[in-house]
Amino acid sequence: MITSILCGFLLAFSAAFQPARRIAPRPSAASPSLSSLRDRLSSRLYSSGEENYERDLQLRTRSNFRPKTSFGAEAVPEEQRPTNEYLELTRQPLFSWADQERGDKGLAVRLGATYVALFALVCYPIAGATFYMDGYFLQKLTSANVGALSVLLVLMVRLFSGWGYIGSRLQSKVIEFEETGWYDGDIEMKTEDEKARDLFLYRSDVKPVEDRLKLFSAAIAVTWLASILAFNVALSNKPYFNEYDPEMLRKLSYDTDVAEVAAQQSGGIPTYCNSRYYRAVAGGNQCK
Numbered sequence: 346m347i348t349s350i351l352c353g354f355l356l357a358f359s360a361a362f363q364p365a366r367r368i369a370p371r372p373s374a375a376s377p378s379l380s381s382l383r384d385r386l387s388s389r390l391y392s393s394g395e396e397n398y399e400r401d402l403q404l405r406t407r408s409n410f411r412p413k414t415s416f417g418a419e420a421v422p423e424e425q426r427p428t429n430e431y432l433e434l435t436r437q438p439l440f441s442w443a444d445q446e447r448g449d450k451g452l453a454v455r456l457g458a459t460y461v462a463l464f465a466l467v468c469y470p471i472a473g474a475t476f477y478m479d480g481y482f483l484q485k486l487t488s489a490n491v492g493a494l495s496v497l498l499v500l501m502v503r504l505f506s507g508w509g510y511i512g513s514r515l516q517s518k519v520i521e522f523e524e525t526g527w528y529d530g531d532i533e534m535k536t537e538d539e540k541a542r543d544l545f546l547y548r549s550d551v552k553p554v555e556d557r558l559k560l561f562s563a564a565i566a567v568t569w570l571a572s573i574l575a576f577n578v579a580l581s582n583k584p585y586f587n588e589y590d591p592e593m594l595r596k597l598s599y600d601t602d603v604a605e606v607a608a609q610q611s612g613g614i615p616t617y618c619n620s621r622y623y624r625a626v627a628g629g630n631q632c633k
Contacts, residue, residue, distance in 0.1 A: 421522045421533050422522060427511070428515070431514075434508070434511055443504055443508065452561060456561065460493050464490065467492070469489040483582065484579045487572065488576055491569070491572045494569040501558060501565055505555070505558040505559070511551060512547055518535055
């Protein structure tokens with residue numbers, strides 16, 4: 346019995362001086378990032394089956410993959426389903442200028458390149474053919490600027506109308522569609538899953554594009570209005586003899602100073618020879 350007591354005392358003594366064992370914490374699953382959650386949700390939304398999840402995720406990770414179609418609304422023709430319309434819109438070369446992948450910088454670069462091409466190749470040559478006399482450089486510059494900005498403004502209206510239409514379709518609780526033509530239209534109620542999917546797509550991919558287009562459209566519209574004012578100011582700043590002003594032409598009949606300036610600028614030929622319009626009215630017989 347004494348031996349048993351001594352053994353117990355020694356075991357307790359050794360346990361008291363033994364270093365404490367640290368219990369490693371159980372590893373917890375890492376919190377998924379927003380991008381991974383989005384990939385998983387997108388795969389659930391677009392994949393034709395659960396077994397395709399891994400394949401779709403790998404394709405999307407490697408090549409910025411976008412599916413061609415989505416699930417739901419089986420009674421609606423495939424090309425008229427809001428999600429499929431959105432996917433089709435993102436594949437269009439013009440409407441894709443404003444998508445989330447390209448962002449503000451991508452849209453600004455493309456609009457800037459379009460403006461330069463329009464100004465240099467179309468608008469300035471037309472302005473030069475209109476204001477072809479010396480002293481009208483400012484008029485040519487401002488008129489060409491108004492023309493190029495007008496085309497950009499129409500382009501922005503077209504982009505916003507397309508994205509706005511898709512946004513309204515994604516936000517709606519019903520799907521309006523045509524079975525075979527305009528005369529047999531119908532509506533289909535969205536399921537809860539379809540409404541959640543479409544609302545997610547609108548908030549994440551479409552609404553930022555609409556906000557971007559509103560900002561760029563407002564900036565171009567303000568610049569367009571300022572360009573019109575600048576063009577009007579340029580038109581008021583004309584050479585002393587203005588062949589485009591009928592009042593100036595009438596003044597030639599009684600103002601000798603104006604007549605002398607016109608004679609110097611005409612180079613010995615009738616003044617109307619410098620104007621295509623007045624040369625056509627006069628017949629142009631004296632302009633050879």
